[in-house]
Amino acid sequence: MNILTTRLLLRPLAMSDAPDIQRLAGDRDVASTTRDIEHPYEDGMAEKWIKSCQEQSQSGELVHFALTLAEAARFLGAITVRMDFRPSALVSSSKKAELSYWVGKPYWNQGYATEAVKPVLHHCFTILELDRVYAAHFTRNPSSGRVMLKAGMLYEGSQLGPTVKWGIVENLELYGVTRSQFELRGSTGSP
Ligand SMILES: CC(C)(COP(=O)(O)OP(=O)(O)OC[C@H]1O[C@@H](n2cnc3c(N)ncnc32)[C@H](O)[C@@H]1OP(=O)(O)O)[C@@H](O)C(=O)NCCC(=O)NCCS
Numbered sequence: 001m002n003i004l005t006t007r008l009l010l011r012p013l014a015m016s017d018a019p020d021i022q023r024l025a026g027d028r029d030v031a032s033t034t035r036d037i038e039h040p041y042e043d044g045m046a047e048k049w050i051k052s053c054q055e056q057s058q059s060g061e062l063v064h065f066a067l068t069l070a071e072a073a074r075f076l077g078a079i080t081v082r083m084d085f086r087p088s089a090l091v092s093s094s095k096k097a098e099l100s101y102w103v104g105k106p107y108w109n110q111g112y113a114t115e116a117v118k119p120v121l122h123h124c125f126t127i128l129e130l131d132r133v134y135a136a137h138f139t140r141n142p143s144s145g146r147v148m149l150k151a152g153m154l155y156e157g158s159q160l161g162p163t164v165k166w167g168i169v170e171n172l173e174l175y176g177v178t179r180s181q182f183e184l185r186g187s188t189g190s191p
Contacts, residue, residue, distance in 0.1 A: 001127070003065070003119045010065040010116055013053050013078060017066055018046035020075035024104030033141040034102055035163060053080065063128065067103065067116045076112055077103035079120050081128070097124060099135040101147075109143070117151035125179040134176035138165070148175040152185045 003010040013021075024030060026041035038045065056062035063081040068074060079101040088094045099120070103113050124130045135153065137144035149155065153175040161169045177185070 001123070003123060004070060005115050005119055007070060008076075008112065008115055009068045009070040009073075010079070010120065011068065012057070013050050013064050013066045015047065015050055017075055018050060020104075021046035021049070021078070024075070024077065024106075025102065027105050029105055030102055032165070033138050033144065034100070035165065036100075037102065039166075056082075063097075063123075065116070065120060067101075067112060075104075076107045077101065077116075079116055081120065081124055081133070094131040095129065096132040096134065097128070097130050099124075099133050113144075113147045114150045117147055121151060121153070121177065121182055125182055130179065132176060132178045133182075134174065136172040136174050138163075139171040139173055145173055145175070152182050153177045154181060154185075 001012075022041055022043070022045065025037050025046070026039070028039050031037040031039040031041065053062060053064040057064055061083050065079045067076040067078060069076060079099070082098045082100070084096045084098055088096065099117070101113055101117060121133055124133045133153070134156075135148055136159070137148070139158065145155070154177055156174040156176050159172040159174055161171065163170045163172055
């Protein structure tokens with residue numbers, strides 16, 4: 001499914017995105033604050049990642065979007081929503097998912113991540129009918145926290161470790177939003 005915003009077209013990742021993904025995700029500064037992007041980003045890794053996104057999308061585990069500039073059809077980054085099928089401690093029937101995203105460094109601080117995350121959250125609650133969406137960023141990556149707040153998520157606290165990136169223990173900042181919270185806050189865009 002495609003989502004159109006003021007400046008962006010969010011569409012499923014395609015194999016033809018591989019060169020852009022290798023170039024942009026291959027930047028050490030992009031990889032450094034993500035849990036999963038490796039560095040160096042070698043030939044074939046983008047194709048493998050796209051294929052795995054497409055397969056997991058077919059099995060209902062993942063929803064993926066390429067962030068592209070609508071006018072220029074330029075690839076900027078990616079967003080994924082990973083379904084979390086673990087039973088919730090409080091509500092066993094609750095449908096939840098984890099949000100992740102990255103934007104290529106030449107496009108940082110122009111509001112693109114926020115412009116994309118907001119409608120993806122809306123998609124999560126309306127089309128995917130999720131009850132809750134959550135995300136986390138490394139403490140040393142506050143710009144991602146700004147994106148989450150601006151997109152309508154709520155800060156839920158810190159977690160010390162146990163995530164390890166490149167041999168270093170990373171502390172996490174946790175965010176989440178339920179459907180009813182998003183309906184109240186997300187639609188107004190208030191952080
Ligand atoms: C995090 C990331 C997605 C942000 O994308 P983006 O398109 O630049 O985000 P936006 O422009 O929508 O918003 C960035 C916000 O962070 C703020 N920001 C930038 N650097 C900051 C810093 N060092 N400290 C605090 N805020 C900062 C910007 O000012 C902006 O907030 P504002 O609109 O209130 O001024 C992008 O930097 C990225 O892809 N990083 C590498 C991968 C990554 O970290 N992904 C997220 C993993 S959780």
